[in-house]
Amino acid sequence: MNNQNPIPPIPPQVPPPIPPVMPASGPRSLGDDPAERAAIPNIIVAIEAILRQPRRVMFQLRQPGAGWLIAAMLFVSVLCSLMYGVVAGTFSGGTQLWAAPVKIAAGLMISALICLPSLYIFTCLGGSQARLVEVSGLLAGLLMLMTILLIGFAPVAWIFSQSTESLAWMGTLHLIFWFIATVFGLRFLETGFSHSNARSLTGFRTWVVIFMLVALQMTTALRPILGTSKTFLPTEKKFFVAHWGDCLKGHDEASKSESQ
Amino acid sequence: MPAPSGKLNLIEISVLLRGEPERIAAWAGQWSARRLALPVIVIIVGAGLYGAAMGWWRDPQQAFYVAIKFPLIILLTTVGNALLNAMLAPLLGLNIPFRQSFSAILMSFVIAAAILGAFSPLLAFLVWNAPPMSPEAVSGATYSFIKLTNVAAIAFAGAVGNARLFQLLTRLGGRRAVAFRVLFAWLAGNLFLGSQLSWILRPFIGSPSLPVEFFRTTGLRGNFYENVFHSFLQILQQFD
Amino acid sequence: MRHQNQNRSDGPVKIVPAIEHNPAPRLRDRQSVRLGSLGVFLRARPERLREWMLCRQLNLMVLCAVAIVIGAGIYGAVMGSWRGPWQALYTGIKLPLAILLTTLGNGLLNGMLAPLLGINLTFRQSLSAVLMSFAVASVVLGALSPVAWFVVWNTPPLTAAMRLSSPEYGVMQLTLAGFLALAGVVGNAHLLPLLSEWARSVSTARKVLFAWLVGNLFLGSQICWVLRPFIWDPSRPVEFIGREYFHGSFFETVFEAARRLIFQ
Numbered sequence: 117m118n119n120q121n122p123i124p125p126i127p128p129q130v131p132p133p134i135p136p137v138m139p140a141s142g143p144r145s146l147g148d149d150p151a152e153r154a155a156i157p158n159i160i161v162a163i164e165a166i167l168r169q170p171r172r173v174m175f176q177l178r179q180p181g182a183g184w185l186i187a188a189m190l191f192v193s194v195l196c197s198l199m200y201g202v203v204a205g206t207f208s209g210g211t212q213l214w215a216a217p218v219k220i221a222a223g224l225m226i227s228a229l230i231c232l233p234s235l236y237i238f239t240c241l242g243g244s245q246a247r248l249v250e251v252s253g254l255l256a257g258l259l260m261l262m263t264i265l266l267i268g269f270a271p272v273a274w275i276f277s278q279s280t281e282s283l284a285w286m287g288t289l290h291l292i293f294w295f296i297a298t299v300f301g302l303r304f305l306e307t308g309f310s311h312s313n314a315r316s317l318t319g320f321r322t323w324v325v326i327f328m329l330v331a332l333q334m335t336t337a338l339r340p341i342l343g344t345s346k347t348f349l350p351t352e353k354k355f356f357v358a359h360w361g362d363c364l365k366g367h368d369e370a371s372k373s374e375s376q
Numbered sequence: 377m378p379a380p381s382g383k384l385n386l387i388e389i390s391v392l393l394r395g396e397p398e399r400i401a402a403w404a405g406q407w408s409a410r411r412l413a414l415p416v417i418v419i420i421v422g423a424g425l426y427g428a429a430m431g432w433w434r435d436p437q438q439a440f441y442v443a444i445k446f447p448l449i450i451l452l453t454t455v456g457n458a459l460l461n462a463m464l465a466p467l468l469g470l471n472i473p474f475r476q477s478f479s480a481i482l483m484s485f486v487i488a489a490a491i492l493g494a495f496s497p498l499l500a501f502l503v504w505n506a507p508p509m510s511p512e513a514v515s516g517a518t519y520s521f522i523k524l525t526n527v528a529a530i531a532f533a534g535a536v537g538n539a540r541l542f543q544l545l546t547r548l549g550g551r552r553a554v555a556f557r558v559l560f561a562w563l564a565g566n567l568f569l570g571s572q573l574s575w576i577l578r579p580f581i582g583s584p585s586l587p588v589e590f591f592r593t594t595g596l597r598g599n600f601y602e603n604v605f606h607s608f609l610q611i612l613q614q615f616d
Numbered sequence: 617m618r619h620q621n622q623n624r625s626d627g628p629v630k631i632v633p634a635i636e637h638n639p640a641p642r643l644r645d646r647q648s649v650r651l652g653s654l655g656v657f658l659r660a661r662p663e664r665l666r667e668w669m670l671c672r673q674l675n676l677m678v679l680c681a682v683a684i685v686i687g688a689g690i691y692g693a694v695m696g697s698w699r700g701p702w703q704a705l706y707t708g709i710k711l712p713l714a715i716l717l718t719t720l721g722n723g724l725l726n727g728m729l730a731p732l733l734g735i736n737l738t739f740r741q742s743l744s745a746v747l748m749s750f751a752v753a754s755v756v757l758g759a760l761s762p763v764a765w766f767v768v769w770n771t772p773p774l775t776a777a778m779r780l781s782s783p784e785y786g787v788m789q790l791t792l793a794g795f796l797a798l799a800g801v802v803g804n805a806h807l808l809p810l811l812s813e814w815a816r817s818v819s820t821a822r823k824v825l826f827a828w829l830v831g832n833l834f835l836g837s838q839i840c841w842v843l844r845p846f847i848w849d850p851s852r853p854v855e856f857i858g859r860e861y862f863h864g865s866f867f868e869t870v871f872e873a874a875r876r877l878i879f880q
Contacts, residue, residue: 168731230501233494240393241491241536247390265732268725272835275721279842280865300732330501337505353507371872 146175146311155179159188166261166304174308177253186249189256190225196263197221203270207277207286207342215348216341223334224263228255231327238323243315246308254308258301265297283343284367290342291335298328332356389418392487395540397547404479404544412479415486416451422493423447427580429499430526433509434582441590445577450485453570454478457562464561469554470545480544481562488537495529509584523581538563575603654683658755662813669744677744680751681716687751687758688712694765695792695846698773702854703847710843710856715750718836719743722828729827734820735811745810746828753803760795767791789847804829841866 147153152172156162162185165172176185201217208216236251246254276289302324309320335341336356338349354362391399427446431438461481462474472480502525506518538559545555574580577591586592657679660668668676688711696707726746727739737745771788804825811821840846841864843857852858 167728168736230497233497236390237393237491237494240390241395243394245394247387265725265728268728271721271724272831272838275835275838275842276865279838279863280868281863282865282868285865285868326498330498333501333505353505355505 146171146178156185159192162188163192163260163264166257166264170257170304170307171311173257174254174311177250177257177308182249182253186253186256189253189260193256193259193263194221194225196260196267197224200263200266200270200273201341203274203277204290204341206274207283208340208344210344212340212342212344219338219341223338224259224331227327227331227334228259231255231323231330234326235320235323238319239309239312239314242309242317242319244309244312245314246312250308250312254305257308258305261304262294262297262301265300266293269293269297282367284363286342287363294331298331388414389486389490392483392540393490395543397543400483400540400544401547404476404483404548406479412482415482418486418493419450419482419489420447422489422491422496423450425496426489426492426499426529429496429503430580431582432500433503433506433522434579434584435588437588438579438582441588442580445580445591447489449570449573449577450489452573453566454481454485456569456573457481457565460565461562464565465558468557468561469551470549470558472548476548480541480548481566483544484537484541486537487540488533491533491536492529495533499525499529509582511584526581571601654679654755658752662809665748665810666813669741673740673744677747680744680747683751683758684715684747684754685712687754687756687761688715690761691754691757691764691795692846694761694768697765698768698771698788699848700854703845706854706856707846710846712754714836714839714843715754717839718832719746719750721835721839722746722831725831726828729831730824733823733827734817735815735824737814745807746832748810749803749807751803752806753799756799756802757795760799764792764795792847837866841869 149171151169152175154172156165156172156176162173166189173185176182197220198217201220202213204220205212205214205216232252232255235255236248239246239251273290273293277286280286306317306320309317314320333356336354336359339345339359340350388403391403423446424443427442427444428439430446431440431442458474458478458481462477465472465477502522506522509519541562542555542559545558546552549555549558579586579589579592582588689708692711693704693708695711696703696705720743723739723743723746727737727742730737730742767788771784772782808818808821808825811824812818815821815824845852849858
């Protein structure tokens with residue numbers, strides 16, 4: 117049969133592009149993902165980023181002009197800790213409605229300031245290449261994440277504040293919330309340092325213990341945050357373990373006298 | 377590391393803290409009066425802040441005095457033993473010139489002073505939370521706790537400084553055994569002189585029953601090792 | 617592969633391979649979530665639930681809220697009916713209220729915990745997800761209400777002889793609590809595949825679910841403590857909420873009871 121109409125060749129199908137092979141070992145470097153390189157223009161984006169894209173925050177802290185981001189994070193931390201302080205102050209009411217927020221915000225900032233030099237030293241000793249500005253920024257990130265989470269706990273804290281009269285119980289509850297929030301904040305900080313070519317995180321982990329102790333002692337140094345007092349600050353110096361022991365003893369005695 | 381300029385560069389301190397061997401060796405090999413100004417300033421500021429925190433428990437005036445005395449001890453020890461250390465190094469197998477041995481020891485004290493300076497806010501916070509110094513407080517757990525905290529902080533800073541010094545000496549000498557010998561000799565000499573200087577320049581924390589002074593008038597009577605020896609004899613006499 | 621063959625008389629035959637790709641999955645967002653689609657909602661697979669959360673969030677949230685109010689409300693009314701009609705009314709209001717207050721009270725926290733633990737949900741999406749699980753639980757409760765009512769109907773009424781320690785009261789209490797627990801388990805079991813679908817990882821989904829559960833149980837227990845009673849308080853008349861219920865907390869009471877048990 118005559119083939120007057122030659123069959124045109126079937127054009128070869130263009131195969132789909134093969135996606136690049138991701139390196140099997142090692143974490144991705146900061147900035148590899150284009151989403152991480154997007155600038156953080158305002159506070160709301162900073163809050164969203166620290167929850168959903170922490171690597172973006174870490175990357176932006178390394179860029180020139182990170183100062184405004186650090187200032188924004190500190191501003192959010194102060195604001196959120198003031199708000200949480202109001203919730204904590206509703207337990208006792210009265211002057212605690214303004215004293216508790218001031219003490220919580222100031223205590224947090226002062227604790228961070230006290231611990232910042234040792235954080236820089238310990239991370240340098242661990243081989244981290246992070247500069248002081250970046251270290252300050254990561255610490256500000258920790259504070260922001262901590263205080264944002266405390267705002268998340270605020271409704272729960274408020275419910276309990278309105279329904280219980282036990283100082284020891286409310287103190288324990290606030291400490292538990294603070295601890296959980298701090299764990300997430302420290303996770304952010306540790307991840308930040310793991311991207312700074314640190315050879316070892318042992319020094320950082322030692323610093324974590326120091327930071328927790330300073331923060332716990334600050335709650336005692338600025339007491340009362342719950343409860344009432346004639347003076348704004350305590351007249352007697354105490355370490356936090358002794359103070360907790362005294363509070364628990366007082367709680368036990370109150371329970372025994374109630375049951376009698 | 378950027379080429380050495382005459383300007384003070386705080387980034388060099390972080391290089392020392394990170395312990396980058398090539399950079400530290402290059403740093404120790406350079407000598408100029410201006411380059412030595414930064415380490416001296418770091419020692420004065422870092423050790424001074426720590427000393428102030430130490431003395432603050434007794435009195436603000438005590439804080440001022442210790443802020444001067446603590447860096448003074450470090451600098452006097454470094455300068456006082458400079459010639460001896462420079463001679464010991466080649467004798468023990470590490471052929472480095474005077475300038476390099478001096479820079480190396482200064483580097484270790486810079487690291488220690490930077491660490492102590494970073495710890496000074498923590499010590500100040502601890503002192504702020506302690507009850508005021510009184511005979512009861514001094515005989516109680518608070519004084520022991522503060523004393524132990526000071527010992528731990530100074531020991532840590534010293535250990536890190538010497539660890540970095542050991543790394544540097546190993547790089548300069550090429551052999552760990554030589555580096556260890558030289559480090560041990562330098563440490564022994566510095567501790568010997570430093571203990572006596574500390575004895576002369578006491579008090580640091582202070583005592584509630586004694587007035588606040590820059591140094592005790594009895595400081596030039598006797599010495600640290602004599603005092604340790606007498607204490608040792610007293611203990612032995614208890615068992616006779 | 618299909619070949620389109622032109623009529624030969626029209627010219628050269630062109631054989632053009634028409635490769636049919638799988639059509640892109642279209643979101644069937646035209647199927648709106650109506651009340652009549654309760655069965656569709658309960659039967660929906662995680663992918664479909666996810667689509668609704670993305671495209672019909674408001675409708676979904678309204679459906680869930682209505683399901684909670686009706687389902688848990690009916691069950692609450694049954695719980696309280698043993699004490700009396702007013703208790704039935706109060707508990708019919710309080711049980712859905714406890715669920716909704718727990719969801720809203722923990723809304724912010726749950727919305728933060730999800731991305732921190734690895735699932736990138738927005739606040740509204742996490743709220744929808746939690747509401748969905750409570751809605752499923754409430755629908756189960758509503759479905760079990762006739763059975764619960766039958767148990768309550770068979771329990772001897774409140775008389776001078778009836779005490780908290782009476783076995784009949786114990787059976788009723790346990791049955792009602794058991795149904796609540798069952799509904800809760802079903803609701804959470806419904807949530808886990810959705811979270812796994814979203815996270816593409818079962819372990820991440822479990823972490824988030826666990827964190828949400830802990831938070832919701834913590835707050836929910838205290839809200840229920842404050843809103844007591846649900847069945848009966850022998851020492852008080854029937855009231856919506858007594859003033860003394862603002863004293864103390866659930867966990868304080870449990871802790872003190874445990875301490876007395878262990879150390880006495």
